[in-house]
Amino acid sequence: MRCATWNVNSIRARLPRVLEWLERQSPDVVCLQETKCLDEVFPREPIEDLGYNIETFGQKTYNGVAILAKGRIEEVHRGLPGDESDIEARVIGAQVEDFLFLDLYVVNGQEVGAPKYSYKLEWLERVRRLIDERYDLSEKVVVTGDFNITFDDRDVYDPEKWRGKILCSDAEREALARIMDLGLIDGLRQHTEEAGIYTWWDFRTRGFQRGNGLRIDHFLLSEAASKVCTAVEVDTEERGLEKPSDHAPVIATFE
């Protein structure tokens, strides 16, 4: 079973890339973020034609998440419990075979100290509660997506420049650590301690061309999932093609 996460930065703008990539990689499950469209205009047919079932949770203009799977998608849930006034489409969860998935598009936060930064920290605590209350971590649980947080300096191309900045601040890393404390493992770090593995490169600074990236897209695995996870790999090649997303796909393999 191979599962991918990919922030596509608009499913409609990225559709040719996504279709080609699905054909090339043929993952069993795909968790998408930043689809940026209402469910009724999600381009379902060309993806279904490649053999995928689809569950979406979108909104106009911003955010939006979706799960694609070759198998049946069951027990689908959308959003965070509690505040019904929060309509941001950033969370979708589902079961595929004997795996429980949670696909997240974590709030970016804009900059440390901004209102959106406080919202990001509160939002992460709500995610922690969702996992704690709804997910049985004795099962094979895969929490994935765009976390907009680096774990540590190995995930940052220039740690001194980014020290304390958005995506790298202590409070963000602590909020992520509290989620990990539920009993989740960073899937990539099971396999390598190597620094310089990135999943996102800023368009504005031509980060990819300069090798300036961050690792902010993750696979958080329950112990049962981690025991059967044989690889977590970034498809860096995809980021270098024509009209790419600013994120590369990441693929986790389970035996």
Place this chain on the structure above:
DNA sequence: ATGGTGGGTTCCCCA
């Protein structure tokens, strides 16, 4: 400290 590019919307927001 600033700006750069890219996507979507609508006369600017978000990343």
